[in-house]
Amino acid sequence: MTLAASRRAVLAGLLAAPAIRPAAAQGAPIRFTLDWTFQGPNAVFLHANRAGYYRAEGLNVTVDAGQGSAGAIQRIVGGAYDMGFADLNSAIEYNANNPSAPIKGVMVLFDAAPFSILTLKHKGIATPKDLEGKTLGAPQFDASFRLFPAFCAATGVDRSKVRVQAMAPPLRETMLVRGEVDFVTGHFYTSILELRARGVPANDIVVFLYSRHGLPFYGNGILASPRMLAERGEQVRGFLRATVRAMRDIVADPTRAIAALKATDPLVDEAIETERLRMALADNVLTERVRRDGWGGAGQDRLAASIEQVSAALDLPRRIAPADLFDAGFLPPAAERMLT
Structure with missing residues (x-):
């Protein structure tokens, strides 16, 4: 190959290659784990991603399926994931057994546990x-x-x-x-x-x-590692804002979540997942408290009662404080979290 031909080949390769964007333009990466397989009740994160709501907050989010809440918590505290969707009651158990670095909830998705x-x-x-x-x-x-x-x-x-x-x-x-x-x-x-x-x-x-039947347990929520909260708090706030935006869409039209679910996993049964999502919305998300006070928060008295009941049921070695379990400081204002 002549020198001129070599230069033309190199130039052609550069033109054909995808552009390399600065990291800031690509968005801050957030690795997010679910607690289980892709299903209707956890499709809010898939819809937020597909609709571009996380990108609009400057985030580059990947959402992966999980194998249970305990596994999701281990993924987060182990550093493989930054945030996740898991049962707050599992976090009570983890924090009671690991007091030095408690994982914290920053948003409650299921105001009533299923x-x-x-x-x-x-x-x-x-x-x-x-x-x-x-x-x-x-x-x-x-x-x-x-x-x-x-x-x-x-x-x-x-x-x-x-x-x-x-x-x-x-x-x-x-x-x-x-x-x-x-x-x-x-x-x-x-x-x-x-x-x-x-x-x-x-x-x-x-x-x-x-x-x-007298059990005030919250259900699943968004959990984050202590390092994530300390070092990337603005990204956590952006993630929650985008998730609220996505949930508003889904409450208005649940089929939007199912479309994102189907795009992620083509093998899901749309009819079953639509019904599963509607059941979760009716009984776990749109409770009387959420309609009155807004979605995503957690009351201190109710957290304390849940901690006491979970600790007694599982015979945990210590009673954690509500502040060790949930931090409401990253939530959007209550007026922005109203779901209708």
Whole structure:
């Protein structure tokens, strides 16, 4: 190749290559982990990304699926991820066992936790007290199962009179339908859909929501590492502003979240995830408190009550303070967090 031809080849390669932008123009990177697979209730983050709301805040966000709230917390505190979507009650447990560097919630997405007990009408379980003498089926790491002692304490159920059958998550609803257990624990919006998919009529499903039986637990929220909060606070604020903007869209039109979900995972069942999202919005997001006070915050008294109940149920070594669990200082003003 002649020198001139060589120069032309190099120039052509430079012109064909993608432009290298300054890091600031690309947006500050935020690695965000979910607590589970891509589903309707966590699609708000996918919609915020797809709609460009995070980019508008100067952020370059990647959203990855997870394998449980405990795993999401480990990802964040271990430094693999900057922020994540996980159960605040799991954070209570983590902080009680790791007081030197507590992970903190900065926004509550589920004002009411989706924890529940489910049974079938023909089992004859009409009140919590009817659970005595029956067999509970649950995965050992299931949040509703782990907090079942708190449900018993709040409702007067003698836990020693309940038999427990451990099982893998995919077997939970199947074993209930087969009659191998009398009731199960789980997120209500998942177990109801799983039971209906197995041919159980909706009017044969009996649900006891923890939130309606004296348990003030918050559900999932946005968690961040101490380093993220200390060193990149403005980015956290921008992330929350964009997430509020996305949730407003979804409350007005849930199909926008499902479109983002489908674009991320083409194999999802749109009808199922739309219904799962609508159930979560109705029971976990748009509560009376959220309609009155705005979305995303957490009351100190309610946090303290939740900490006490979780600590007792899990026999934690210490009681953390609400300030060790949640920092409201990164939230947009309440007037900007109203959902209609």
